Amino acid sequence: MSTRPRPGATPALRVQDLAVDLGGRPVLHNVSLDVDAGELVGLVGPNGAGKTTLLRAVLALVRTRAGAVRIDGDTSRRARTQVGYVPQRHEFSWDFPISVEGVVLTGRVGSIGWLRRPGVDDYRAVREALDKVRMTDLRHRTVGELSGGQRQRVLVARALALRPRLLLLDEPFTGLDIPTQELLTDLFLDLSSEGRALLMTTHDLTGARHACSRLCLINRTVIADGPPQELTDPDVWIRTFGFRTGSPLLTQLGVS
Numbered sequence: 027m028s029t030r031p032r033p034g035a036t037p038a039l040r041v042q043d044l045a046v047d048l049g050g051r052p053v054l055h056n057v058s059l060d061v062d063a064g065e066l067v068g069l070v071g072p073n074g075a076g077k078t079t080l081l082r083a084v085l086a087l088v089r090t091r092a093g094a095v096r097i098d099g100d101t102s103r104r105a106r107t108q109v110g111y112v113p114q115r116h117e118f119s120w121d122f123p124i125s126v127e128g129v130v131l132t133g134r135v136g137s138i139g140w141l142r143r144p145g146v147d148d149y150r151a152v153r154e155a156l157d158k159v160r161m162t163d164l165r166h167r168t169v170g171e172l173s174g175g176q177r178q179r180v181l182v183a184r185a186l187a188l189r190p191r192l193l194l195l196d197e198p199f200t201g202l203d204i205p206t207q208e209l210l211t212d213l214f215l216d217l218s219s220e221g222r223a224l225l226m227t228t229h230d231l232t233g234a235r236h237a238c239s240r241l242c243l244i245n246r247t248v249i250a251d252g253p254p255q256e257l258t259d260p261d262v263w264i265r266t267f268g269f270r271t272g273s274p275l276l277t278q279l280g281v282s
């Protein structure tokens with residue numbers, strides 16, 4: 027169970043009226059979204075909706091044309107470096123000859139800085155993160171030898187090594203079998219029940235409706251945002267995904 031957001035508390039993430047252009051074309055406009063401590067929010071939309079771009083904008087990895095991003099009320103760039111980020115698995119260079127532990131330690135760079143050596147607390151954070159994703163036994167394994175599910179857990183551990191209050195996850199379930207998806211879902215629910223805020227993109231609508239405390243439907247802008255059981259208007263799903271009226275997918279989602 028996730029902790030309910032405290033009324034009136036500063037959200038862990040607040041995005042207000044965000045606009046992003048890429049390659050001279052508008053990709054996101056008027057995007058506003060809050061994620062509170064203790065929430066697991068699913069960011070869902072079709073291919074090209076701008077989900078990854080939104081995560082990258084929160085991390086200040088892309089330039090925004092308008093709007094504001096606040097991390098725990100803080101608009102500084104430094105606050106953005108304290109956000110945990112789990113990129114899509116294919117974005118990581120798995121051929122690099124580095125151990126599981128070595129990859130997770132790189133998650134501390136935002137806290138250590140590039141020039142300082144890791145200290146006792148850095149190694150403690152790595153150990154805690156590996157324990158959390160149950161990868162301690164494989165900590166000396168070269169990452170190229172891992173399965174897809176194990177790689178995903180390494181990327182989550184790398185983000186957790188920063189001990190972030192806000193965690194952004196980009197399609198963590200893609201290409202994973204059902205037991206591994208369930209293991210990760212349990213882990214994400216556990217992290218949210220510890221009071222962390224999680225924002226996760228996914229194409230698994232059924233899984234997201236089941237696991238997430240809130241869903242944000244996005245297609246270049248936010249179409250709808252609320253607890254899954256309240257998103258029963260087929261129109262918002264049709265507007266987001268372009269489903270045709272009467273699509274069996276709507277029935278599958280329980281909103282037709």
Ligand SMILES: Nc1ncnc2c1ncn2[C@@H]1O[C@H](COP(=O)(O)OP(=O)(O)OP(=O)(O)O)[C@@H](O)[C@H]1O
Nearest residue numbers: 048049050053071072073074075076077078079080
């Ligand atoms: N570097 C870039 N330059 C120009 N356009 C880009 C760039 N990166 C992304 N885009 C465009 O921005 C739009 C949103 O892309 P984005 O990757 O954010 O979508 P997404 O919702 O994450 O999609 P998917 O579900 O397929 O991963 C797409 O039309 C994409 O072509």
